[in-house]
Amino acid sequence: MNNLENKKIDRSLSLSHSGFTLLENLIIVLIMGIFSAIAAPSWLGFINHNRLTTSIDRIYWAMQTTREEAKRSKEIWQISFRDQNNTVQWAIHRRDDTPTEPQWITLDQNVQIDSTETTLYQNQTTKIWRMQFDYKGRANGQLGRVTLSLRNGSQAKRCVFVSTLLGTLRKAQNNPKPDKPEGGKSCY
Secondary structure, eight states, X not given: OOHHHHHHHHHHXXXXXXXXXXXXXXXXXXXXXXXXXXXXXXXXXXXXXXXHHHHHHHHHHHHHHHHHHHHHHTSOEEEEEEEETTEEEEEEEETTOOOOGGGOEEOOTXXXXXXXXXXXXXXXXXXXXXXXXXXXXXXXXXXXXXEEEETTOOSOEEEEEEOSTTOOEEEEEBOSSOSSTTTOOSBO
């Protein structure tokens, strides 16, 4: 045999033995499964907290918009919140108007209004929470907060406060300890 034929035989042998064995492939799949099992809960937690933060940012923006609309139109405007069919919705409207269905804006399905920590005025008949701003952008009546939590039972909470009669808005999130020893709120 000449040199050329030896090279062809060596090349065909090396091509037939290239790649991974079944055992090597199983080990790779096993390692990827372990990494996925470790990373998945953290990723899901990140996604859920992102949903909660995005929803509270939208509510904060809506409350600012309500205040600005009251100042612009020189009338009392209201933002209303409801939990309809396991969906949190909000609507901006004049105080004396009832929002129509197209006015209600839906938040993420994974969030809910935390009724134990929401301190806005709530109509006992309609179960709608509300916050009003007068023609100067000040809080018209009761101060308070709207608090959102996750439907999956997570302890994470986010809230928006109307904290002064001047209509000052601020956002907060849950804290490990309540603000009062007995029956206090954790979102402050």
